[in-house]
Amino acid sequence: MGQTDLRYLKSLSNQYPTIATAATEIINLQAILSLPKATEHFITDVHGEYDQFLHVLKNGSGAIKRKIEDEFGNAISAAEKKAIATLIYYPEQKLEQVLKTEDNLEDWYKVTLYRLIRICKNASSKYTRSKVRKALPKDFAYVIEELLTGRQEISDQEAYYNEIIRSVIRTGRAAELVIAFCNLIRRLVVDHLHVVGDIFDRGPYPNLIMDTLMEHHSVDIQWGNHDVYWMGAASGSAACICNVIRISAKYGNLDLLEDGYGINLVPLARFAMKWYDKDSCDCFKLDYREDEYDVHDAFLDEKMHKAITIMQFKLEGQLIKENPEFEMEKRLLLDKINIEKGTVCVEETEYPLKDVSFPTIDWEDPYRLSEDEADVMERLVTAFVNCEKLQRHVRFLYTQGSLYKVYNGNLLYHGCVPLNEDGTFTRVNVFGKEYAGKELYDVLEGYARKGYYAIDPKEKKKGQDILWFIWENQNSPVFGKAKMTTFERYFIADKITHQEPKNPYYRLLEKEEVVNRILEEFGLEGAEAHIINGHIPVEAKKGESPVKCNGKLLIIDGGFSKAYQPKTGIAGYTLIYNSYGLVLAAHEPFESVEKAVQDGSDIVSHTVLVQQVVRRKTVADTDIGKSLKESIHDLEELLAAYRAGTIVEKNRAE
Structure with missing residues (x-):
């Protein structure tokens, strides 16, 4: 018996000080292993x-x-x-x-x-x-x-x-x-x-769902793309904040931010009325539910919707330029607008714009926030970072969540494992190093946690950029599409530009060799191993x-x-x-x-x-069962040490 093993057994003997207590616990744990697996x-x-x-x-x-x-x-x-x-x-x-x-x-x-x-x-x-x-x-x-x-x-x-x-x-x-x-x-x-995955967006009450999950007796969460950028917003990422507000506005859910989380949107409302008061904002009509939305709010909400969308495109453009390894240069579209002709060039094809009113864009430097926009964003970042309820919810997502989970022989994730056309794992550049398969998940999750928790400003900024990357990059496991055509859907009528081709993963789902390769990558095999996918x-x-x-x-x-x-x-x-x-x-x-x-x-x-x-x-077939078997093994080692005299039983009165 090594010194490390002996030290561990001596520590364990503090919890089980006699042969009787150790034997009783073995009997108890062995009995638990025979119980039916929990649901x-x-x-x-x-x-x-x-x-x-x-x-x-x-x-x-x-x-x-x-x-x-x-x-x-x-x-x-x-x-x-x-x-x-x-x-x-x-x-x-x-x-x-x-x-x-x-x-x-x-x-x-x-x-x-x-x-x-x-x-x-x-x-x-x-x-x-x-x-x-x-x-x-x-x-x-x-x-x-x-x-x-x-x-x-x-x-x-x-x-x-x-x-x-x-x-x-x-x-x-x-x-x-x-x-x-x-x-x-x-x-x-x-x-x-x-x-x-995907607790947030579209429906009106993700805050109530989060409250319920936080009261649940036993839960884990695999982050979806719609969860990740809320996590980024809570960390202070301006691009993620714009996405949160834009999508909330689009679905008539700004009340969620103002009433549900107490985030002050007045600075944005004032800005929108100043710059878009005379703008019809026809491309920014809301997709609201009639029974859950006050249509009297639509006039202002549509202007706020457009205002935050333009800010989003600017801030995302800055991120794309700062991170060339993200390989998203084709998503830089503001500088492809010809304002005189009223057109935009998307992947070498020119399309007419449905809306040519861009009062806050400096065409010499289209991705720079105007002075008023910068002031609004500073206030919004402060509001999100200091929102106690949002921070509580996001901390729960971090403590109970992850990009994937292996649990009781099943692999759980939202989205897809990025694949090439031949079914091999796509190699993705993350800050100068390439990762694929499980390694890609692990490095992205590591940076996502730094985006929220890191003290070092450079590491935190990298993490925040990755939170946005996970939301909409073509190589993100939880997005799984070649591009996110947000700009095209707002400004271009031709629906061919709206298409978002899916990752080859979704065309290869029925190929057993591909699915088996994914399971093996995450340490699973056999007929009873499954992928559970959102x-x-x-x-x-x-x-x-x-x-x-x-x-x-x-x-x-x-x-x-x-x-x-x-x-x-x-x-x-x-x-x-x-x-x-x-x-x-x-x-x-x-x-x-x-x-x-x-x-x-x-x-x-x-x-x-x-x-x-x-x-x-039975419990013996589960992950908890594996842990219990390890505990039984350790207790049996402790029993052997007691009986060999290597460790001395403690007096019950001690």
């Missing part, structure tokens, strides 16, 4: 759709319904199962309805509590008692534990068990206990949540399947965002991975919480079994 829930491309996100989160993409079905089968009616499911999703709202409609409330409470106890027992069966105990709500911890561990069918316990429920009803705490059980069931049915909406209405390459790759973006639903025909895919295998759920558009409670309607339209395991998976 994972995968969601992606939420895009600010808070109500739909929350409903999918609450119903566990059908996992709760399956628990109800497992427990009751044909013993209760379909209507009763639907009612109990709705209660578990929305206990407070459902109880309001029950209080108004139930004639015999005491009987309803008795029946409901007995059913919730059975579902909760079923959901908690795959966990240790210790883990369940930690999940119990403080107010009802003792009561719930007694009800879960007691057995009402045994005569000696029946009276005790029933008296607990009668006492809860008699003391007026039944409603609170029902809510506590519902919350606990949701907590136990899904053990871990994966969000595979970013590109699956057009279900055209018959496209989210299951690619014989089930090795799953693209689970089906259109949570209402902006995508006319194209996809559905409202998103989600994925459940439990001890029996992978289950894909397709969702219909969500109407409202009120309708879900009133009608018991659900948004899961259908599920597809992607893969069923030959042998039910």
